[in-house]
Amino acid sequence: MDDAGALAIGRLQKELAATYLLPDQASGLAERVADKATLARVCASSGIPHPLTLLPESTAQAADAVRRLGLPVVAKWSRPWLVPAGTGLRSTILVRSEREALELYGRSEEAGSRLLLQAYLPGGPGRDWFVHGYVDRKGVVRSGGSGRKHRSWPRGAGLTAVGEWTPDPGLRAGVDRLVDTLGYRGIFDLDFRVDAATGEHCLLDFNPRPGAQFRLFADGADLDVVRAQHLDMTHRPLPAGAVLPGRAFVVENYSPLTAVRVLMAAGPAPAAPQRRELAWHARDDMAPALAMWVLWCRHVTRRLLGRFPGRFPGRLLGRLRRKVRPTAPPAPAAPVTTTRERAVADV
Numbered sequence: 001m002d003d004a005g006a007l008a009i010g011r012l013q014k015e016l017a018a019t020y021l022l023p024d025q026a027s028g029l030a031e032r033v034a035d036k037a038t039l040a041r042v043c044a045s046s047g048i049p050h051p052l053t054l055l056p057e058s059t060a061q062a063a064d065a066v067r068r069l070g071l072p073v074v075a076k077w078s079r080p081w082l083v084p085a086g087t088g089l090r091s092t093i094l095v096r097s098e099r100e101a102l103e104l105y106g107r108s109e110e111a112g113s114r115l116l117l118q119a120y121l122p123g124g125p126g127r128d129w130f131v132h133g134y135v136d137r138k139g140v141v142r143s144g145g146s147g148r149k150h151r152s153w154p155r156g157a158g159l160t161a162v163g164e165w166t167p168d169p170g171l172r173a174g175v176d177r178l179v180d181t182l183g184y185r186g187i188f189d190l191d192f193r194v195d196a197a198t199g200e201h202c203l204l205d206f207n208p209r210p211g212a213q214f215r216l217f218a219d220g221a222d223l224d225v226v227r228a229q230h231l232d233m234t235h236r237p238l239p240a241g242a243v244l245p246g247r248a249f250v251v252e253n254y255s256p257l258t259a260v261r262v263l264m265a266a267g268p269a270p271a272a273p274q275r276r277e278l279a280w281h282a283r284d285d286m287a288p289a290l291a292m293w294v295l296w297c298r299h300v301t302r303r304l305l306g307r308f309p310g311r312f313p314g315r316l317l318g319r320l321r322r323k324v325r326p327t328a329p330p331a332p333a334a335p336v337t338t339t340r341e342r343a344v345a346d347v
Contacts, residue, residue: 003034004081006209021233023186024137030208033182037078037116039206046181048174049200052119062105065117066098074118075104082112094120121193121202128152129168129192129201130160131175132214134225135185136232143228145217145243146171153254160213161254165247171201178203187225189214215277216249251279252289253296 010030013022032038036053043050052069055078056062066073073095077083080091089111095101105115121127126148133144151162175190189211192201210226218224221241231238252259262276281289 001210002081003207003209006207007031007034007081010208023135023229023233025185026183029182029184033184033206034081034208035078035113036076036080036205037114039203040116042182042206043203046178048178049195049198049202051121051195051202051204053116054118055114055116056105059102059105062101062115062117063098066095066101069117069119071098072096072120073101074120075101076116076118077111077113078116079113084110084112087111121195123193124196125150127194127196129166129171129194130163130211130213131171131190131192132188132211132217132225133175133179134187134228134232135179136228137185139180139183139185141176141179142232142238143217143219143223143225144214146175147213147216147249151255151258153251159251159254160211160249161251162258163213163216163249165216165243165245167243167245168201174201184208187214187229212251212279213249216247218247218277219244246275248276249279250276252281253292256296 007030009016009022010025010028013025013027016022033042037055040050040053042048051074054061054065054069056065075093075095077089077091083089083091087107087110089107093104095104095117101117108115128149129146130149131144131146133141136142145165146168147160147163148166149160149163151160152158153161171192178184179188186208187210189207189209190203191205191207193204194200195202214225219241220243221239223239223241228238248262250259250262259278259281262278263281278289280292
């Protein structure tokens with residue numbers, strides 16, 4: 001489910017073949033397409049549009065690349081799975097100054113791979129796309145489809161928070177041509193962005209594995225790319241299911257308001273899965289969704305308290321005190337005494 005795992009399987013394919021059923025992938029191919037530096041050459045050889053990408057080999061070349069590409073520029077580590085945790089480095093960064101690009105280049109050894117600088121394609125409504133599929137034992141693309149990313153996290157350059165199954169025959173034909181040229185086998189997840197100047201879908205990332213939103217493309221027979229691979233590798237037929245354009249995918253903790261609207265609009269249980277796929281919520285197993293919401297609420301609370309350190313609780317209590325003003329205690333009632341009680345008191 002991540003690049004490191006996919007590449008490890010590719011390197012250990014011979015050792016694993018005696019125990020596991022694996023796609024017959026060419027040696028080193030998964031690493032070629034996952035490496036963002038070699039992906040540019042793969043696209044050029046396959047005729048797939050790709051943003052202009054430069055690989056500086058010195059600080060002078062890095063500065064020249066920034067001037068050539070123009071700011072802002074996209075900086076990527078060619079092998080993001082090697083970036084150590086805790087360094088503060090991200091796999092993709094939008095660089096807004098030459099100085100920032102040079103600082104990143106200086107951390108190449110720390111990141112574990114080369115820094116590449118890429119022309120920035122502005123985002124916008126309808127410009128971010130993704131394609132999932134499974135290439136079977138005969139080299140035919142099965143299952144999957146093309147989708148449009150409506151919302152991402154982090155915003156503008158992250159994973160899909162809200163997506164929609166949107167067929168695009170031209171885009172799908174280009175993907176089929178790419179995997180056929182490469183001789184690729186197995187599951188893939190590709191990310192595209194439309195170049196506003198040319199209208200072309202430019203390939204940004206080739207992930208040799210299932211993407212996080214692969215369940216969006218569960219068809220009328222509930223066949224997705226993972227089930228397609230399992231059936232194909234065990235030599236069983238793949239059921240023919242109807243394409244479900246307009247089907248939505250929502251990650252609840254990244255787009256909570258959209259998730260709430262989807263849940264409120266959901267119809268009867270059998271029909272709802274045909275229209276939408278939630279990342280966490282499932283009617284037959286609510287534990288993951290409940291755990292996610294507990295953790296999400298805890299995270300939001302910490303963020304709010306961290307934004308107003310030492311002041312937020314006091315302000316909140318002050319507002320509550322102003323809204324609930326205490327009233328004066330009632331005056332004590334005059335004591336009622338009987339004749340006998342007055343006589344006792346006199347004694």
